[in-house]
Amino acid sequence: MPVADLVAENITKQFESAGQALAILQGVSLELSAGQNLVILGPSGAGKSTLLQILGGLDPPTSGTVQLRGVNPFELAGRELARFRNANIGFIFQDHHLLPQLSALENVLIPVLAQQRVQRTSVERAEQLLAAVGLSQRMNHRPGQLSGGERQRVAVARALIMQPVLVLADEPTGSLDTASAQAVGQILCDLSEKEPAILVCVTHSEALADQFHRRVSLANGRIVEANQSSI
Numbered sequence: 001m002p003v004a005d006l007v008a009e010n011i012t013k014q015f016e017s018a019g020q021a022l023a024i025l026q027g028v029s030l031e032l033s034a035g036q037n038l039v040i041l042g043p044s045g046a047g048k049s050t051l052l053q054i055l056g057g058l059d060p061p062t063s064g065t066v067q068l069r070g071v072n073p074f075e076l077a078g079r080e081l082a083r084f085r086n087a088n089i090g091f092i093f094q095d096h097h098l099l100p101q102l103s104a105l106e107n108v109l110i111p112v113l114a115q116q117r118v119q120r121t122s123v124e125r126a127e128q129l130l131a132a133v134g135l136s137q138r139m140n141h142r143p144g145q146l147s148g149g150e151r152q153r154v155a156v157a158r159a160l161i162m163q164p165v166l167v168l169a170d171e172p173t174g175s176l177d178t179a180s181a182q183a184v185g186q187i188l189c190d191l192s193e194k195e196p197a198i199l200v201c202v203t204h205s206e207a208l209a210d211q212f213h214r215r216v217s218l219a220n221g222r223i224v225e226a227n228q229s230s231i
Ligand code: ADP
Pocket: 015, 016, 017, 024, 042, 043, 044, 045, 046, 047, 048, 049, 050, 051
């Protein structure tokens, strides 16, 4: 059988708090391939963001391994790791993290700028992505001239510009009204599948979770499939 694009094996994470070890993740394993999506539900403090940071190469696990297309990001040196993340992983946060002085188009091109000189093909791809998220009439608007939902759609386009293997979204609709949240969730799922990238999203929104193919919960530091008891 071919190896999945993302393989996380037996991930654990402990934090030290007031001299005590807090076991946040206690053996999380996941396998996902391009075009698949997964939503991880769980209450605040369950460890969802911690897991996303580990999958995204931002914070190493205490034990266990992450492999993205056969590369363990935590075996890479600092600069190499930053480059690997930029080229292979797109991030979307609750807050859009756009640069206020740049246009929507320039914001989408930031990951390209971090890697190389911007070529015409990259500008064309950024324009196509902005059109795909419904912003062809807003490319030259700055974030302050866009609605919250439009800003998150720019963030979706920016996350996809490098044709990443993996897109990670942490409460991507947490700051939006119901209608905008529904639209952004749909765009995020549709575009990731079409690219195709793996999409992993963490949220406590049931409405957002309903838009994903596969849902799991994080409970007591472990993944629980939706149709199983969390006890
Ligand atoms: P969620 O995203 O599900 O709300 P988090 O992953 O943010 O949960 O946090 C899980 C737990 O880990 C929380 O109890 C949090 O306080 C703790 N935690 C997260 N990061 C750190 C850290 N750097 N140091 C100590 N504790 C942390």
